[in-house]
Amino acid sequence: MPAVEKITKGHCPECGAGINADIVAAYEHKWQHDDHPIWGQVDYRILKCRGCDSIYVQRAEVFSENINYYYDAAGDTQAEYEVDYSYWPSALKRTRPLWLDELFSVDTDLHSILNEVYSGLDGDLAVLSATGMRTAFDRATELLGVDPAKTFQQKLEDLFAAGKVGAAEKETLAVLADAGGAAAHRGWKPQPKQLGTMMDIVEAFCHRNFILDGQVGKLKPQIPAKQKRRRAEGDAPV
Numbered sequence: 001m002p003a004v005e006k007i008t009k010g011h012c013p014e015c016g017a018g019i020n021a022d023i024v025a026a027y028e029h030k031w032q033h034d035d036h037p038i039w040g041q042v043d044y045r046i047l048k049c050r051g052c053d054s055i056y057v058q059r060a061e062v063f064s065e066n067i068n069y070y071y072d073a074a075g076d077t078q079a080e081y082e083v084d085y086s087y088w089p090s091a092l093k094r095t096r097p098l099w100l101d102e103l104f105s106v107d108t109d110l111h112s113i114l115n116e117v118y119s120g121l122d123g124d125l126a127v128l129s130a131t132g133m134r135t136a137f138d139r140a141t142e143l144l145g146v147d148p149a150k151t152f153q154q155k156l157e158d159l160f161a162a163g164k165v166g167a168a169e170k171e172t173l174a175v176l177a178d179a180g181g182a183a184a185h186r187g188w189k190p191q192p193k194q195l196g197t198m199m200d201i202v203e204a205f206c207h208r209n210f211i212l213d214g215q216v217g218k219l220k221p222q223i224p225a226k227q228k229r230r231r232a233e234g235d236a237p238v
Helices: 100-106 107-120 126-143 152-161 167-185 192-222
Strands: 007-012 015-033 038-047 057-070 077-088
Touching: 007 038, 007 077, 015 126, 100 107, 100 192, 107 126, 107 192, 126 152, 126 167, 126 192, 152 167, 167 192
Parallel strands: none
Antiparallel strands: 007 015, 015 038, 038 057, 057 077
């Protein structure tokens, strides 16, 4: 009889979490402390996603002191070891916008900076991600004609005067600047939800100024002109 195919669920870097994957190869490492009754086990698995055929690595670690206690249906106390999963390549923490590749033709530097920010978010590098968002904004303002030597507040004033941002967005971007500065200089480590809000601001600003404006410019001449209504005999002049 053929060997039973080994399947597990993993977090595919392309398809996401909970997707079935074939276990292509596996290695088990166990250890135990010589002087204390503690032990650990790490399972390494090379997985092939059954959704997109991507190959990635799963690391599953168990430590004897990490135990979850819970009550079963009968009210009895049960215990199970907590398994700590990690993956390489890192699972995407934030979906890349569909327009990101279009940004490459606008400016390769800005495109590269944003890609590094996304990689930082995937790797839970909160401080680096936050400061990278500030860097992305600085590069974006330079592309919009703002002097890079100016302070952040001066850049905002120039953008506002040029009509590149409105009053509400100006205040929003000021919050982004303060958050990036706090991460870079004041030891602040933003939480995932806070990072998500910050990235929302960066994406909205870049999309509107470098992608949407161009799309609107192409759409405008394609819209049919209004037809003048022909005045019937006896109608009052329009």
